[in-house]
Amino acid sequence: MKDRAEARTLAADAYAAIHRAIRSGSLKPGQRLRFAELQALCGMSVSPVREALVRLTAEGFTVSDDHRGFSVSPLSVEELLDIVNARKLLEGEALRLSIEHGDAEWEGHLLAAHHLMARLPRERDDLPTAMREDWEQRHADFHRILISACGSPILIELCGKLFVRADRYRRMSVSVPKQNRDVVREHERIMTCAIERKAEEAVEALRDHYQQTADAVERLFQTEEAL
Amino acid sequence: MKDRAEARTLAADAYAAIHRAIRSGSLKPGQRLRFAELQALCGMSVSPVREALVRLTAEGFTVSDDHRGFSVSPLSVEELLDIVNARKLLEGEALRLSIEHGDAEWEGHLLAAHHLMARLPRERDDLPTAMREDWEQRHADFHRILISACGSPILIELCGKLFVRADRYRRMSVSVPKQNRDVVREHERIMTCAIERKAEEAVEALRDHYQQTADAVERLFQTEEAL
DNA sequence: ATCGTCAACATTTTCGAAAATCCATGGATC
DNA sequence: GATCCATGGATTTTCGAAAATGTTGACGAT
Numbered sequence: 001m002k003d004r005a006e007a008r009t010l011a012a013d014a015y016a017a018i019h020r021a022i023r024s025g026s027l028k029p030g031q032r033l034r035f036a037e038l039q040a041l042c043g044m045s046v047s048p049v050r051e052a053l054v055r056l057t058a059e060g061f062t063v064s065d066d067h068r069g070f071s072v073s074p075l076s077v078e079e080l081l082d083i084v085n086a087r088k089l090l091e092g093e094a095l096r097l098s099i100e101h102g103d104a105e106w107e108g109h110l111l112a113a114h115h116l117m118a119r120l121p122r123e124r125d126d127l128p129t130a131m132r133e134d135w136e137q138r139h140a141d142f143h144r145i146l147i148s149a150c151g152s153p154i155l156i157e158l159c160g161k162l163f164v165r166a167d168r169y170r171r172m173s174v175s176v177p178k179q180n181r182d183v184v185r186e187h188e189r190i191m192t193c194a195i196e197r198k199a200e201e202a203v204e205a206l207r208d209h210y211q212q213t214a215d216a217v218e219r220l221f222q223t224e225e226a227l
Numbered sequence: 228m229k230d231r232a233e234a235r236t237l238a239a240d241a242y243a244a245i246h247r248a249i250r251s252g253s254l255k256p257g258q259r260l261r262f263a264e265l266q267a268l269c270g271m272s273v274s275p276v277r278e279a280l281v282r283l284t285a286e287g288f289t290v291s292d293d294h295r296g297f298s299v300s301p302l303s304v305e306e307l308l309d310i311v312n313a314r315k316l317l318e319g320e321a322l323r324l325s326i327e328h329g330d331a332e333w334e335g336h337l338l339a340a341h342h343l344m345a346r347l348p349r350e351r352d353d354l355p356t357a358m359r360e361d362w363e364q365r366h367a368d369f370h371r372i373l374i375s376a377c378g379s380p381i382l383i384e385l386c387g388k389l390f391v392r393a394d395r396y397r398r399m400s401v402s403v404p405k406q407n408r409d410v411v412r413e414h415e416r417i418m419t420c421a422i423e424r425k426a427e428e429a430v431e432a433l434r435d436h437y438q439q440t441a442d443a444v445e446r447l448f449q450t451e452e453a454l
Numbered sequence: 455a456t457c458g459t460c461a462a463c464a465t466t467t468t469c470g471a472a473a474a475t476c477c478a479t480g481g482a483t484c
Numbered sequence: 485g486a487t488c489c490a491t492g493g494a495t496t497t498t499c500g501a502a503a504a505t506g507t508t509g510a511c512g513a514t
Contacts, residue, residue, distance in 0.1 A: 048499095066236055067505050152312060275468070
């Protein structure tokens, strides 16, 4: 049995491995990435590693300095707020279109995705890694399906990219223990409004949802600065 | 004197060269890209060429098939309309924010950029390549400056990417000889409304502008299909 | 003491060839 | 005749080393 599902090229494996390491935080924001270390991590030569870094850079997860190599993109409150506002705009519109065009099958997928997500407790800390990964996946699926009926491949693509780009920030917010939030209920409200075709209300709920996450992470930034 | 301004890495040169070849149409939509040919075109080894293709693929100009190489992304009416709608949404919002936050300096840059663009006749066919390249550059600058005061790096980045992604379609529309359009006037109206802080009117003018381009290219697609 | 120069070193970037994969062709079997 | 499998050539992907570039620190001049 292999350690990890192998993609069709080593470069894709390297991309997945580094991407995961960055999102999980084992490669820290701002950290310089040396080829020797990444080659050890991925178990391959320099070419596929470099290819992975080029892709990651194009997607904003790493930055490159000519002839000085690559490093993990830093995090900042400014970027977080920027991402959240962009998501409110893009996913808000995509959701509106999805509600407009979605059929019964879409409703079904949405219900199913929400169910899968709601069944998994998010806050549980006893089985942290595996279960959290699982929840993250279902959470991503829910948001993907939510806008899947919008009819615009570009909107879907951009929303997907912003979703993963928000990932590192979202994981920070999970580490905040007590929040006065019921994330399940927030998702539920979005879904219910969507299925009842209350477009404006659904979009409003979605934007609230993102703003709440943004607020939580912003508070976290401020407490960290205070240290 | 060098043929082309050299970037700091060969890979960046390769990216620029292939990007230009695709945008100018000398590499045609759907065309398979073989490393041997691209190496001849760029005058370098396979590594930087491959790196360029990975970047171009991440940005949507090429597509990759594992172990089967790369090819130029195809064009379609559907994608054109999708791009235009996304641009209306994103640039519309970016323009609104820019009008909200822009100061006198922004107004000045905008006036200057428009002046530079208006001075260059677009339709002229006698000095096609050089002058058209020049106009394209000033046109891009105008649209870039228009939204430069929006305060959102992400919106600016996304709008920029959509702008270049619309490039191949825009060049098609230029080849349509007689259009009942006055592109200079369209730009002028956007700029005037922006400076007069008529946000809604400016956004409306911008969206009209894009829709007109879209309509022109859509007609072109239809006439080509009829052949 | 400060600044600039110049080695030696560390690291990235690029090369040219080897390895892996795909695709077309032809021959064997049912 | 159709299907399956092997074989060869074409192409991409990956490797390991060479070349190019950036960095550090010592040394000398101002």
